[in-house]
Amino acid sequence: MQIELDRVSLAYADKTRPLDDLTLTIPSGQFCAVLGRSGAGKSSLLRLLGGMVAPTGGAARIDGMALSPAMPRALRRRIGQVHQDGALVGEASVAENIVAGAAAAMPLWRALIGLYPAWTRERAVALHLELGLDPAFLAAPVARLSGGQQQRVGVARALMLEPALVLADEPVASVDPDTARQVLSVLAAHRTRLGATVVCALHQPELACAFADRIVVIDEGRIAFDGSPELYRRSHRVETT
Numbered sequence: 505m506q507i508e509l510d511r512v513s514l515a516y517a518d519k520t521r522p523l524d525d526l527t528l529t530i531p532s533g534q535f536c537a538v539l540g541r542s543g544a545g546k547s548s549l550l551r552l553l554g555g556m557v558a559p560t561g562g563a564a565r566i567d568g569m570a571l572s573p574a575m576p577r578a579l580r581r582r583i584g585q586v587h588q589d590g591a592l593v594g595e596a597s598v599a600e601n602i603v604a605g606a607a608a609a610m611p612l613w614r615a616l617i618g619l620y621p622a623w624t625r626e627r628a629v630a631l632h633l634e635l636g637l638d639p640a641f642l643a644a645p646v647a648r649l650s651g652g653q654q655q656r657v658g659v660a661r662a663l664m665l666e667p668a669l670v671l672a673d674e675p676v677a678s679v680d681p682d683t684a685r686q687v688l689s690v691l692a693a694h695r696t697r698l699g700a701t702v703v704c705a706l707h708q709p710e711l712a713c714a715f716a717d718r719i720v721v722i723d724e725g726r727i728a729f730d731g732s733p734e735l736y737r738r739s740h741r742v743e744t745t
């Protein structure tokens with residue numbers, strides 16, 4: 505899916521302006537890492553791309569269609585989102601949290617009573633293992649997992665419907681370096697297999713350079729850098745890992 509932001513601004517009710525006149529095109533199939541200090545506007549950008557908030561200025565489009573909280577369900581189900589806070593149901597099991605990522609593909613009543621088809625359970629288990637989680641966790645309440653394990657559950661849930669666009673907000677913030685690489689490898693493999701677009705907010709420039717095709721740095725709601733990992737490395741002296 506191609507993303508086009510044309511002079512997009514976002515202002516919250518309290519007049520905070522996390523995105524300011526931002527123009528950005530992310531072509532279909534690109535792995536774009538979004539870097540920037542805390543409070544720079546990365547989560548706001550991902551919320552806007554996920555249709556959770558509407559731009560207050562400019563135009564935001566995905567495959568030519570307007571991005572907004574009112575976008576059609578058929579479009580929304582093609583977007584997989586990894587939320588910074590996990591947005592998991594703590595008392596539900598890990599398996600239940602992961603299969604919930606398929607809810608948009610079935611009638612609401614089925615999701616409400618947990619009547620998920622067999623393929624969703626099989627896919628949930630496959631993703632769980634691919635992300636390096638212990639099979640013994642599947643039946644455990646998600647609240648019992650560590651922060652990093654919960655983040656991986658959030659990634660598995662986001663990939664359930666094989667989304668054409670993955671929006672990942674700091675998906676490796678709480679995991680060790682090896683696990684971080686494993687999680688980003690899963691996102692990169694998803695991109696390669698399906699030609700999906702991946703937009704991933706990160707705080708680790710070295711991981712961004714290792715996995716992304718393109719680095720965008722946001723500062724005070726504006727683009728401070730936009731270029732290849734090679735260019736980013738040269739201009740920011742990033743260690744190669």
Ligand SMILES: Nc1ncnc2c1ncn2[C@@H]1O[C@H](COP(=O)(O)OP(=O)(O)OP(=O)(O)O)[C@@H](O)[C@H]1O
Nearest residue numbers: 516518520522540541542543544545546547548549
């Ligand atoms: N719902 C909201 N209402 C008002 N202001 C908000 C809201 N959400 C975020 N902000 C503000 O918008 C600015 C950008 O926040 P955002 O969460 O997008 O930054 P970020 O780059 O993702 O930061 P971090 O790396 O810490 O997650 C900050 O000043 C933040 O306080």
